[in-house]
Amino acid sequence: MKSDNKSLFQKDLLNEAFKHSFVKLNPKLMFRNPVMFTVEIGTAVMFVVSLWTLFGATNQGSFGYNFSVFLILLLTLLFANFAEAIAEARGKAQADSLRKTREETPARLENGQIISSSQLKKGDVFICEAGDAIATDGEIIEGLATIDESAITGESAPVIRESGGDKSSVTGGTKVLSDKIKVKVTTEPGESFLDKMIALVEGASRQKTPNEIALTILLAGFTLVFIIVTVTLKPFADYANAPITIASFIALFVCLIPTTIGGLLSAIGIAGMDRALRANVITKSGKAVETAGDIDVLLLDKTGTITIGNRKATHFYPANTIDEKQLIRAAVLSSMSDDTPEGKSIIELAGVNPLSFQVDEPHFIQFSAETRSSGIDFKNTRIRKGSTDAIRNIVEKADNVFPKEIEEKVKEISSNGGTPLVVSENEKALGVIELQDIIKPGIQERFERLRKMGIKTVMVTGDNPLTAKFIAEKAGVDDFIAEAKPEDKMNYIKKEQAEGRLVAMMGDGTNDAPALAQADVGVAMNSGTQAAKEAGNMVDLDNDPTKLIEVVEIGKQLLMTRGTLTTFSIANDVAKYFAIIPALFITAIPALQSLNIMNLSSPQSAILSAVIFNAIIIPFLIPLALKGVAYKPIGASALLRRSLFIYGLGGVIVPFIGIKLIDIVVSLFI
Ligand SMILES: Nc1ncnc2c1ncn2[C@@H]1O[C@H](COP(=O)(O)OP(=O)(O)OP(=O)(O)O)[C@@H](O)[C@H]1O
Ligand SMILES: [K+]
Numbered sequence: 001m002k003s004d005n006k007s008l009f010q011k012d013l014l015n016e017a018f019k020h021s022f023v024k025l026n027p028k029l030m031f032r033n034p035v036m037f038t039v040e041i042g043t044a045v046m047f048v049v050s051l052w053t054l055f056g057a058t059n060q061g062s063f064g065y066n067f068s069v070f071l072i073l074l075l076t077l078l079f080a081n082f083a084e085a086i087a088e089a090r091g092k093a094q095a096d097s098l099r100k101t102r103e104e105t106p107a108r109l110e111n112g113q114i115i116s117s118s119q120l121k122k123g124d125v126f127i128c129e130a131g132d133a134i135a136t137d138g139e140i141i142e143g144l145a146t147i148d149e150s151a152i153t154g155e156s157a158p159v160i161r162e163s164g165g166d167k168s169s170v171t172g173g174t175k176v177l178s179d180k181i182k183v184k185v186t187t188e189p190g191e192s193f194l195d196k197m198i199a200l201v202e203g204a205s206r207q208k209t210p211n212e213i214a215l216t217i218l219l220a221g222f223t224l225v226f227i228i229v230t231v232t233l234k235p236f237a238d239y240a241n242a243p244i245t246i247a248s249f250i251a252l253f254v255c256l257i258p259t260t261i262g263g264l265l266s267a268i269g270i271a272g273m274d275r276a277l278r279a280n281v282i283t284k285s286g287k288a289v290e291t292a293g294d295i296d297v298l299l300l301d302k303t304g305t306i307t308i309g310n311r312k313a314t315h316f317y318p319a320n321t322i323d324e325k326q327l328i329r330a331a332v333l334s335s336m337s338d339d340t341p342e343g344k345s346i347i348e349l350a351g352v353n354p355l356s357f358q359v360d361e362p363h364f365i366q367f368s369a370e371t372r373s374s375g376i377d378f379k380n381t382r383i384r385k386g387s388t389d390a391i392r393n394i395v396e397k398a399d400n401v402f403p404k405e406i407e408e409k410v411k412e413i414s415s416n417g418g419t420p421l422v423v424s425e426n427e428k429a430l431g432v433i434e435l436q437d438i439i440k441p442g443i444q445e446r447f448e449r450l451r452k453m454g455i456k457t458v459m460v461t462g463d464n465p466l467t468a469k470f471i472a473e474k475a476g477v478d479d480f481i482a483e484a485k486p487e488d489k490m491n492y493i494k495k496e497q498a499e500g501r502l503v504a505m506m507g508d509g510t511n512d513a514p515a516l517a518q519a520d521v522g523v524a525m526n527s528g529t530q531a532a533k534e535a536g537n538m539v540d541l542d543n544d545p546t547k548l549i550e551v552v553e554i555g556k557q558l559l560m561t562r563g564t565l566t567t568f569s570i571a572n573d574v575a576k577y578f579a580i581i582p583a584l585f586i587t588a589i590p591a592l593q594s595l596n597i598m599n600l601s602s603p604q605s606a607i608l609s610a611v612i613f614n615a616i617i618i619p620f621l622i623p624l625a626l627k628g629v630a631y632k633p634i635g636a637s638a639l640l641r642r643s644l645f646i647y648g649l650g651g652v653i654v655p656f657i658g659i660k661l662i663d664i665v666v667s668l669f670i
């Protein structure tokens with residue numbers, strides 16, 4: 001589903017959008033856009049006036065002139081509708097390619113029964129083996145498999161997903177390449193994240209974002225002001241004995257109100273969502289994309305986000321008085337029912353079958369990010385493994401000494417970026433297990449780019465400060481927080497928000513969920529746990545922690561495109577004013593000739609040229625609205641200033657030229 005750089009306007013999309021441009025003329029739909037709705041009313045009035053002149057009215061100009069104004073206004077409406085329709089059609093095409101991954105697939109239940117994917121309900125369990133397509137979104141509850149996710153990510157390298165850790169999610173439409181997994185369904189049919197996104201890009205459930213609503217209100221305000229301006233012209237005109245025709249009134253009004261941005265506004269919003277989807281980011285709302293454009297701080301989880309996340313045990317280091325065998329036994333026993341990648345890798349490294357140890361009535365203590373430890377209790381024996389401070393606490397509480405050599409080993413492992421796990425038996429420290437992880441390649445340059453964009457990156461981890469420092473420096477983040485419990489991550493975000501900053505968070509674990517929910521923009525990895533995916537407002541199908549760069553760029557682009565086109569739209573009024581005002585009064589007040597700087601051929605030609613320009617500027621700007629203003633990381637305000645200058649100045653100059661050229665052509669006909 002990677003962007004295949006299709007041309008902006010494909011033929012079938014054009015046909016579809018063309019049809020919808022007419023459907024959208026329905027006043028009930030038009031009503032949502034106050035600017036274009038008033039144009040529609042003007043169009044209806046011009047239709048009546050045209051008929052009126054056709055049947056003999058003489059004080060409103062010729063039928064041909066009035067009917068031309070009517071047609072041009074109708075065209076203005078159709079152009080605006082077309083902009084929205086083509087944006088929707090492109091989103092729909094994008095969504096269709098995603099929907100293909102949602103086709104009916106057979107699913108095998110635990111009892112061997114085979115049902116269709118559409119019959120799977122939340123909580124059902126199905127089994128997948130090598131060669132099977134995964135029927136729907138779920139979480140692996142047993143096993144490990146290599147999976148081909150190319151159907152959703154476009155990336156052909158297989159990935160490993162396994163039960164237990166933070167990489168247990170599988171997505172419907174992907175394919176199991178090897179091994180066997182048991183999957184628990186996590187969404188009701190038709191309600192998956194992807195389904196919701198499809199509805200969003202298709203425009204069906206698209207809600208206006210707060211920014212869009214604010215701008216719509218502002219534009220409606222402008223419209224109201226110009227209604228008053230136009231209406232109050234009437235007494236002036238009467239006084240000057242220069243009666244103004246209805247066509248001139250409406251033309252002036254339509255030219256002055258911000259039809260350009262009014263017509264392109266929703267296309268800009270839809271195109272932003274569409275761009276996010278092309279970047280393989282699934283968003284729950286348009287608001288999240290916009291907010292991303294203004295982010296100040298990015299929080300990232302360490303394990304699985306900055307690092308690859310399959311922390312593997314690489315060494316056992318017993319304390320001085322302890323036999324290595326005793327340490328390994330304790331390490332294995334404490335990992336017997338530990339489903340995390342860490343736990344599994346310990347058993348693997350030990351190379352011992354845990355069942356070879358005799359334990360009666362074992363009681364297992366599962367790992368939690370709160371306690372930072374896991375273990376087993378059986379008959380007078382209490383074995384724990386966990387972070388150094390967690391185990392030291394246990395040891396020292398029982399008045400035992402925490403051995404110096406362990407302390408030193410822990411330091412050594414940590415300052416090399418490894419994660420030390422200390423093992424204790426009956427509150428005595430036995431030794432250390434070294435876990436190693438790999439920083440994702442290429443991540444430094446990506447953080448550098450974020451820095452250029454003015455975004456501060458902060459790594460938050462449950463790991464110890466030394467390990468955290470090492471990884472933070474290696475990866476090139478600006479700051480780090482170590483030994484963070486889930487609520488610490490959330491509180492850090494709250495603190496930043498209280499200081500007026502907008503915070504984004506990337507994470508994959510269940511322990512990231514509160515922070516993902518609290519963040520202004522919460523991006524969960526698609527490989528992450530269901531809790532993380534539900535808490536955030538975006539999911540990255542590529543599981544790329546630096547994907548925020550693209551999301552921020554898309555957000556900034558969206559905000560800038562809207563800002564610059566609004567500026568352009570309003571700046572256009574200057575030229576239209578100089579075209580129409582002289583045309584209205586020139587016969588009654590010859591002194592106004594000095595305003596006729598464009599030297600247009602006749603009053604009627606001036607008015608027609610202004611309305612024609614006003615209409616065709618919309619399709620001219622559709623490509624810009626869809627593709628967005630080019631973004632460069634030179635700091636948002638500098639960029640905005642620059643583009644406001646270009647589009648503001650352009651907005652003043654372009655219509656002078658455009659209207660003059662159109663006038664030359666129009667004057668050939670009238
Ligand atoms: N299976 C486990 N059993 C016992 N202790 C563990 C286990 N897994 C991790 N730990 C310890 O608990 C600490 C906290 O784990 P947690 O998952 O909260 O953070 P993390 O994975 O180190 O970092 P991040 O927040 O970036 O994912 C780890 O640093 C490690 O010392
Ligand atoms: K206008």
Ligand SMILES: [Mg+2]
Pocket residue numbers: 166303509
């Ligand atoms: Mg973790």
